[in-house]
Amino acid sequence: MGNAGFEALCRSVTESLDTVSSETEKVYGQMGEKFPVMVRELEFTFGRQESQNSLAHLTQELLDEIRNHEAASVSAQGRTQQNLSRLEEQVGSLGKLEVCVDDIREDSILMELLSLNAMVIAAKAGESGRAFSVITNELQQIASRSKDLTDEISRREANLDRIFSEFGDEWTKGESRERLALSEFIAPIKAVFGELKAGEARLLEGSERIQARAIVVKDPLVKIMVEIQNQDRIRQSIEHVTVSLQELARSSEEQPLEVRLDEITYLAVLPDLSVQVLDEVSEQIRDNRNSFQKSLNDAARLIDGLEKERRDFVDAHVRTGPGSLALTFARGEKLFTDYFHQTASLMRTREGLVRKGTQLQKNVGEMAETLHHFEELSASFRNVDLASRIQVARHSQLIAMRDNASSMTSLTQKIERDVGRTMATATAFATSILALFEDFQAQFTEGFQTAERFVAVGRRSVVRIQETQQSLIQSVEGSRLFTDRFTEQFDRTQRDLSNLDGLLQTVATQRSRLLALKEQVQDEKNRLMAEKGVSEWKLEKGKLKAIVDGFTIFTHKKFLADLGDFEVEQAADAGEVTLF
Amino acid sequence: MSKSILVVDDSNAIRQSVGFILEQAGYQIVPAVDGADAVPKLESQSFDLVLTDVNMPNMDGIALTKHIRQSARNKFVPILMLTTESQADMMKEGKEAGATGWIVKPFDAEKLLGTVKKLVG
Numbered sequence: 001m002g003n004a005g006f007e008a009l010c011r012s013v014t015e016s017l018d019t020v021s022s023e024t025e026k027v028y029g030q031m032g033e034k035f036p037v038m039v040r041e042l043e044f045t046f047g048r049q050e051s052q053n054s055l056a057h058l059t060q061e062l063l064d065e066i067r068n069h070e071a072a073s074v075s076a077q078g079r080t081q082q083n084l085s086r087l088e089e090q091v092g093s094l095g096k097l098e099v100c101v102d103d104i105r106e107d108s109i110l111m112e113l114l115s116l117n118a119m120v121i122a123a124k125a126g127e128s129g130r131a132f133s134v135i136t137n138e139l140q141q142i143a144s145r146s147k148d149l150t151d152e153i154s155r156r157e158a159n160l161d162r163i164f165s166e167f168g169d170e171w172t173k174g175e176s177r178e179r180l181a182l183s184e185f186i187a188p189i190k191a192v193f194g195e196l197k198a199g200e201a202r203l204l205e206g207s208e209r210i211q212a213r214a215i216v217v218k219d220p221l222v223k224i225m226v227e228i229q230n231q232d233r234i235r236q237s238i239e240h241v242t243v244s245l246q247e248l249a250r251s252s253e254e255q256p257l258e259v260r261l262d263e264i265t266y267l268a269v270l271p272d273l274s275v276q277v278l279d280e281v282s283e284q285i286r287d288n289r290n291s292f293q294k295s296l297n298d299a300a301r302l303i304d305g306l307e308k309e310r311r312d313f314v315d316a317h318v319r320t321g322p323g324s325l326a327l328t329f330a331r332g333e334k335l336f337t338d339y340f341h342q343t344a345s346l347m348r349t350r351e352g353l354v355r356k357g358t359q360l361q362k363n364v365g366e367m368a369e370t371l372h373h374f375e376e377l378s379a380s381f382r383n384v385d386l387a388s389r390i391q392v393a394r395h396s397q398l399i400a401m402r403d404n405a406s407s408m409t410s411l412t413q414k415i416e417r418d419v420g421r422t423m424a425t426a427t428a429f430a431t432s433i434l435a436l437f438e439d440f441q442a443q444f445t446e447g448f449q450t451a452e453r454f455v456a457v458g459r460r461s462v463v464r465i466q467e468t469q470q471s472l473i474q475s476v477e478g479s480r481l482f483t484d485r486f487t488e489q490f491d492r493t494q495r496d497l498s499n500l501d502g503l504l505q506t507v508a509t510q511r512s513r514l515l516a517l518k519e520q521v522q523d524e525k526n527r528l529m530a531e532k533g534v535s536e537w538k539l540e541k542g543k544l545k546a547i548v549d550g551f552t553i554f555t556h557k558k559f560l561a562d563l564g565d566f567e568v569e570q571a572a573d574a575g576e577v578t579l580f
Numbered sequence: 581m582s583k584s585i586l587v588v589d590d591s592n593a594i595r596q597s598v599g600f601i602l603e604q605a606g607y608q609i610v611p612a613v614d615g616a617d618a619v620p621k622l623e624s625q626s627f628d629l630v631l632t633d634v635n636m637p638n639m640d641g642i643a644l645t646k647h648i649r650q651s652a653r654n655k656f657v658p659i660l661m662l663t664t665e666s667q668a669d670m671m672k673e674g675k676e677a678g679a680t681g682w683i684v685k686p687f688d689a690e691k692l693l694g695t696v697k698k699l700v701g
Binding site: 226228572576 | 675694
């Protein structure tokens with residue numbers, strides 16, 4: 001094989017090594033592009049879930065509503081006390097009315113007796129007392145009706161008295177039940193809200209803690225980013241090999257034998273250098289590949305560990321664990337539902353009571369109407385009294401009636417006064433009682449509206465709390481520590497690393513070919529030495545030194561200098577910093 | 581406002597690696613693929629530091645350093661040579677051209693950052 005053979009082989013090796021150089025550049029370059037993106041993704045992941053404490057905020061809003069509701073209940077309680085006192089007072093007024101009615105009853109009885117006496121006198125007077133007899137008869141009937149009316153009024157009063165007492169008792173009982181229901185609701189719901197707030201805080205804090213720990217994944221990625229700089233060394237090393245191979249390819253058979261021997265002796269050194277450099281390249285790629293793989297494995301292990309920790313944490317705090325958000329919320333929701341049902345039931349009871357109050361107002365009205373009959377009877381008494389006095393004055397036979405008539409007049413006047421007093425008492429009573437029941441009704445309406453508003457606000461708040469809680473749960477359950485983009489890039493990098501294995505194989509193949517080239521060069525040198533008739537030929541160092549000067553990596557210079565048996569200037573170590 | 585650093589290297593891997601490390605530390609990076617690419621950038625913007633390779637096509641790091649020291653803008657900017665060249669005569673050449681310091685590749689990330697901080701703050 002002549003120099004033409006070197007040239008073809010050198011070109012083929014150079015092309016393969018160029019491929020190695022460009023492929024490593026591609027793989028390292030891809031990592032150089034992806035890893036900063038992945039690190040930014042990590043940083044984005046850490047920053048994306050800021051603690052908003054929205055559940056705490058909402059529960060606090062609802063707690064404020066509950067406090068308002070509680071305050072309204074206390075205020076209603078005070079108003080009830082006032083109204084019940086007023087009711088009691090009115091029941092007392094009913095007693096006064098009864099005293100008035102008793103007076104009318106007594107008046108009526110007396111009038112009845114007077115009428116009997118008058119009837120006797122009329123009978124004794126014979127024909128002269130006939131008209132008087134009719135009058136006394138009428139008087140007896142009016143007195144009897146008046147007495148019956150007082151009985152009816154007394155009955156109505158007794159009835160009202162009983163119903164008032166029942167109404168007061170039932171109103172008080174209803175309100176007590178409402179207070180009890182509220183107090184039985186407030187304490188546990190406050191506890192549930194406290195747990196929800198604490199649960200949310202725990203969840204957010206735990207998530208943030210795990211996310212904060214996820215930053216450790218950045219370390220192996222940063223390490224990879226530092227190591228991709230080695231591609232520059234791989235590239236330069238391959239350039240050194242290429243430069244050497246170009247020298248080999250240029251050798252010519254057209255020169256004198258001595259020149260060709262100088263040339264071949266110099267060229268014989270270059271395959272060793274190239275093999276040495278390729279060994280360095282292989283080592284570099286292998287080291288990088290292992291280091292990249294280790295960093296990726298470290299990152300993967302960290303990712304798996306953190307994801308598992310996150311899943312365990314979410315399971316424990318979100319769905320199933322004691323004190324988990326979902327279970328606590330379900331407890332709170334049940335408390336609300338029960339309280340809403342109870343409130344609705346109590347409001348229905350209170351509504352029934354208000355209807356009873358309306359009936360009571362009607363009863364009082366009816367009683368007042370009945371009392372108006374006393375005024376009619378009083379007028380009748382007055383008419384009879386007048387007619388009686390006329391008859392007594394007209395007929396001397398009725399002289400015995402004079403005293404009786406005088407008593408009748410006095411009694412009629414007393415009845416008028418008693419009826420007037422009764423009517424005044426009854427009117428005052430009816431006015432007060434109507435106003436009182438209107439107040440009870442207004443209180444009920446306000447209470448109903450307050451309860452209705454609270455239930456509506458409560459329902460809305462429960463829905464919002466549920467939505468927020470679900471959103472929080474979904475956010476914690478659904479979000480991953482590492483974004484899809486991060487995971488995708490991470491997985492792709494794993495695949496890219498396998499490309500480096502292929503490149504190592506290429507380098508190994510080219511190394512074998514260089515060893516074969518070395519043998520070919522040595523054979524050519526042996527052939528030329530045989531042609532010259534010598535057994536050895538000394539190396540001309542000039543060209544070797546020129547190549548060394550062109551090298552940028554000290555170890556390569558040193559290696560070639562050792563082969564050429566000359567010295568090169570000592571150099572600084574890799575990574576060394578010199579400030580001038 | 582973050583400090584700006586011009587990173588000049590014909591190796592994509594070096595630009596990526598150095599750029600990433602310095603960006604992570606809060607510096608703003610402007611990359612250039614060689615001296616010729618760096619010159620117009622130096623004319624249009626002031627930098628707090630220039631970090632340059634030595635061996636590059638078109639215009640090498642030594643020529644670039646000389647150019648910077650003669651330019652109106654960025655004349656006094658610190659220049660760090662980041663290169664595989666490690667022998668004293670090359671370093672001397674860099675120093676004479678006006679370089680502020682010399683770092684031999686492959687660099688140590690902490691040392692690189694420490695040096696940059698020392699020069700730029």
